[in-house]
Amino acid sequence: MRRTYPLVCLLALIALLLGASCGIKPDSASPAPADSAAPSSPSTQGVLGAIKASGKLKIGTEGTYAPFTYHDKDGRLVGFDVEIARALCERLGVEAEFIETPWDGIFAGLDSKRFDAVFNEVAIRDDRKEKYDFSDPYIVSKAVLLVHEDNKEIKKLTDLKGKKSAQSLTSNLKDIAQANGAEIVGTEGFNQAVDLLLSKRADATINDNLSFLDLKKQRPDVKIKAVDETDEASSSAALFRKGNDDLVQAVNEALAAIKSDGTYMAISEKYFGADVSK
Amino acid sequence: MIEIRGLHKSFGSHEVLKGIDVSLPKGKVLVIIGPSGSGKSTLLRCFNLLEVPDRGSIKLGDHAFEFREGARISGKDIIALRKATGMVFQSLNLFPHMTALENVIEAQVTVQKRSKSEARARAKAQLEKVGLADKADSYPHKLSGGQQQRVAIARAMAVDPQVLLFDEPTSALDPELVGEVLKVMKQLAAEGMTMAIVTHEMKFAADVADHVLLMDDGRIIEQGSPQEVLHHPKTPRAVQFLNRLHGKSEE
Amino acid sequence: MDDRQIQIIKDTFWPLLEAGVIFTLPLTLITFALGLIIAVITALVRLSDWMVPKFIASFYVWVIRGTPLLVQLFIIFYGLPSAGIILSPYVSAVIGLSLSVGAYGSEIARAAVLSIQRGQWEAAYSLGMSRTQALRRIILPQAARVSVPPFGNSFIALVKDTSLVSVITFSEMFRKSQEYVALYYEPLILYSEAAVIYLAFSSVLSVLQHRLEKRLERFSAV
Numbered sequence: 001m002r003r004t005y006p007l008v009c010l011l012a013l014i015a016l017l018l019g020a021s022c023g024i025k026p027d028s029a030s031p032a033p034a035d036s037a038a039p040s041s042p043s044t045q046g047v048l049g050a051i052k053a054s055g056k057l058k059i060g061t062e063g064t065y066a067p068f069t070y071h072d073k074d075g076r077l078v079g080f081d082v083e084i085a086r087a088l089c090e091r092l093g094v095e096a097e098f099i100e101t102p103w104d105g106i107f108a109g110l111d112s113k114r115f116d117a118v119f120n121e122v123a124i125r126d127d128r129k130e131k132y133d134f135s136d137p138y139i140v141s142k143a144v145l146l147v148h149e150d151n152k153e154i155k156k157l158t159d160l161k162g163k164k165s166a167q168s169l170t171s172n173l174k175d176i177a178q179a180n181g182a183e184i185v186g187t188e189g190f191n192q193a194v195d196l197l198l199s200k201r202a203d204a205t206i207n208d209n210l211s212f213l214d215l216k217k218q219r220p221d222v223k224i225k226a227v228d229e230t231d232e233a234s235s236s237a238a239l240f241r242k243g244n245d246d247l248v249q250a251v252n253e254a255l256a257a258i259k260s261d262g263t264y265m266a267i268s269e270k271y272f273g274a275d276v277s278k
Numbered sequence: 279m280i281e282i283r284g285l286h287k288s289f290g291s292h293e294v295l296k297g298i299d300v301s302l303p304k305g306k307v308l309v310i311i312g313p314s315g316s317g318k319s320t321l322l323r324c325f326n327l328l329e330v331p332d333r334g335s336i337k338l339g340d341h342a343f344e345f346r347e348g349a350r351i352s353g354k355d356i357i358a359l360r361k362a363t364g365m366v367f368q369s370l371n372l373f374p375h376m377t378a379l380e381n382v383i384e385a386q387v388t389v390q391k392r393s394k395s396e397a398r399a400r401a402k403a404q405l406e407k408v409g410l411a412d413k414a415d416s417y418p419h420k421l422s423g424g425q426q427q428r429v430a431i432a433r434a435m436a437v438d439p440q441v442l443l444f445d446e447p448t449s450a451l452d453p454e455l456v457g458e459v460l461k462v463m464k465q466l467a468a469e470g471m472t473m474a475i476v477t478h479e480m481k482f483a484a485d486v487a488d489h490v491l492l493m494d495d496g497r498i499i500e501q502g503s504p505q506e507v508l509h510h511p512k513t514p515r516a517v518q519f520l521n522r523l524h525g526k527s528e529e
Numbered sequence: 530m531d532d533r534q535i536q537i538i539k540d541t542f543w544p545l546l547e548a549g550v551i552f553t554l555p556l557t558l559i560t561f562a563l564g565l566i567i568a569v570i571t572a573l574v575r576l577s578d579w580m581v582p583k584f585i586a587s588f589y590v591w592v593i594r595g596t597p598l599l600v601q602l603f604i605i606f607y608g609l610p611s612a613g614i615i616l617s618p619y620v621s622a623v624i625g626l627s628l629s630v631g632a633y634g635s636e637i638a639r640a641a642v643l644s645i646q647r648g649q650w651e652a653a654y655s656l657g658m659s660r661t662q663a664l665r666r667i668i669l670p671q672a673a674r675v676s677v678p679p680f681g682n683s684f685i686a687l688v689k690d691t692s693l694v695s696v697i698t699f700s701e702m703f704r705k706s707q708e709y710v711a712l713y714y715e716p717l718i719l720y721s722e723a724a725v726i727y728l729a730f731s732s733v734l735s736v737l738q739h740r741l742e743k744r745l746e747r748f749s750a751v
Contacts, residue, residue, distance in 0.1 A: 326655055328651055328655065357657055357658075357659060360654065360655060360656070360657040361657040364655065365652075365655035367648060367652065369646075369648045370648075371646075371648040371649060371651065371652035372652075373649065373652070373667055373671075374671065375670045375671055375674070384656070384666065385656035385657060385658065388658060388662055388666055389656055389657040389658055390657075417747065430652075434655075437656060437657065443655075
């Protein structure tokens with residue numbers, strides 16, 4: 001008995017492993033079934049054709065960036081970007097399959113064809129345009145300068161000179177902060193930036209106005225105030241690998257369609273109570 | 279039984295055996311003595327090839343080996359030789375994760391391929407012989423040094439070796455425990471077991487040995503009957519060594 | 530702490546615990562089991578005389594111990610597709626974590642075997658055992674006992690290392706806590722909840738390790 005016991009355990013574990021790799025799917029995003037995930041082949045078809053044939057568009061998104069892409073209390077994936085993506089897919093006649101990836105993995109995921117599009121408040125920037133293709137913009141927002149409630153020194157963007165600003169290192173908002181002379185404190189996301197502000201480890205952060213509004217909605221007492229906003233608004237759009245012109249075009253057509261038939265406005269009102277396309 | 283000719287062994291640049299010739303007929307007891315560093319342990323460990331000599335030849339029963347620089351000895355042959363020998367160590371070396379009985383059973387089953395029940399019966403008999411039948415289910419750490427060494431002897435005997443080798447079997451034991459081990463060894467000798475023993479116990483050597491070798495610095499400097507070697511040594515080094523030893527044992 | 534925060538804890542604790550039990554724990558168990566097998570095999574190869582396998586084993590240990598686990602997971606999940614190998618998040622996580630446990634574990638196993646006194650090998654050999662028999666019957670059982678505390682350590686560290694797999698889109702407990710942070714903007718509270726659950730898991734494992742050590746004590750006076 002003592003001899004067979006470890007063997008039995010081992011076999012049980014192996015069985016568990018096999019079962020799990022088939023059975024367990026982590027909640028929202030279901031990973032494509034084991035190794036057959038190679039996006040279907042023939043380059044003669046073009047990616048759009050392949051997507052239509054398979055009936056799904058695989059979309060990379062964070063799932064941890066409220067109110068654009070996040071999970072509600074019941075765990076469902078929701079958010080402005082998510083619902084826009086779903087509406088567009090409906091127009092295209094395919095299902096939206098979201099593969100949740102932290103920001104650091106999103107570009108890698110797109111490159112390695114784990115998904116074919118990214119809907120995640122990806123701001124349109126020239127350096128990104130060199131490597132990828134954007135759809136037409138689906139959201140326009142200004143960035144706001146946020147400081148601790150007690151902060152009396154920083155009243156506008158130019159006051160950032162020499163001060164510490166919490167920014168995500170790959171974001172265009174970081175460029176704005178730097179352009180104003182701020183010293184950058186790297187963060188992983190908006191939440192961490194908020195924490196840094198509250199603990200006064202950073203003097204300020206530049207972030208999306210819409211995120212700030214959502215923060216105030218969730219935590220009305222949070223000791224953070226907006227003191228300035230950027231002149232230029234930045235636009236975000238869906239991101240694609242280069243060489244998928246047919247897909248980009250189809251998405252643009254769908255976007256125009258949902259703007260004209262009111263679907264876009266409905267989603268925009270739902271999340272922001274305003275029209276965020278301008 | 280055992281014929282050794284021209285054995286040489288070096289560890290690195292240090293030559294430890296400088297040409298040894300030994301004969302040990304069946305049923306006889308050979309005792310090897312000498313100062314530390316003389317190579318006596320190394321010599322004994324060549325008998326079962328725990329050390330492989332650089333040069334020379336060893337014949338043990340039906341097993342014969344020739345050693346030359348660069349010549350490889352087959353593992354299978356070495357194992358075959360070891361099946362014909364048993365060894366008892368200074369540091370006891372019982373298997374701590376097995377009871378005394380299991381220690382004695384182990385090699386019978388694993389190496390000799392006997393059935394478990396046969397091995398068990400023989401093991402019990404061996405433990406009985408060394409006077410430890412009642413300790414069969416004890417783990418080694420619960421036994422005294424003397425008891426452990428007796429189990430070790432039983433373990434070595436259980437595989438029916440042609441020769442038993444003892445490498446300073448009592449040197450690490452408390453003095454009051456030495457006697458019980460020597461008693462078992464004497465009994466084995468009386469029963470006609472071929473034995474080669476490295477020891478410092480002079481009185482025991484005198485009682486039990488048929489042939490004594492005195493080694494110094496890698497060579498045999500005296501050999502003969504216990505009377506000759508121990509009481510009438512010829513070489514000055516031997517005299518020196520024995521005087522020191524006698525001085526000690528008279529304390 | 531205000532009512533809102535208390536409510537958050539009430540709403541999120543159970544789902545987090547559930548995620549831990551369904552995803553984090555099985556992942557830990559499976560990868561540890563596989564890692565243990567890899568560790569023992571690698572250690573034995575490195576202790577053997579076979580030149581080529583030895584080199585491969587040493588190379589593997591060197592690479593895995595010398596690079597961050599996060600990077601390894603990244604490469605398996607995002608890098609391999611360009612070589613045509615596309616693995617699911619779960620399989621990637623299992624492979625990445627097992628290889629890591631295997632590499633560090635092989636040093637534990639190797640040390641454990643080396644710590645067994647030479648006399649044990651000599652006694653085994655003098656009885657006519659081959660190297661394999663000596664290993665299997667005499668050395669490994671003793672080495673196993675010596676290796677329980679460091680492997681227990683490995684196991685407990687692994688529970689927390691699983692939090693890294695969210696990077697390769699495998700959603701386990703830590704990822705779930707990140708989702709809640711995004712929703713409620715209360716990172717300290719939510720990460721503390723996750724920490725409590727990790728602590729609970731680790732404590733259970735510590736107790737099991739202790740029990741195992743006690744069971745193995747009967748062989749030895751130490």
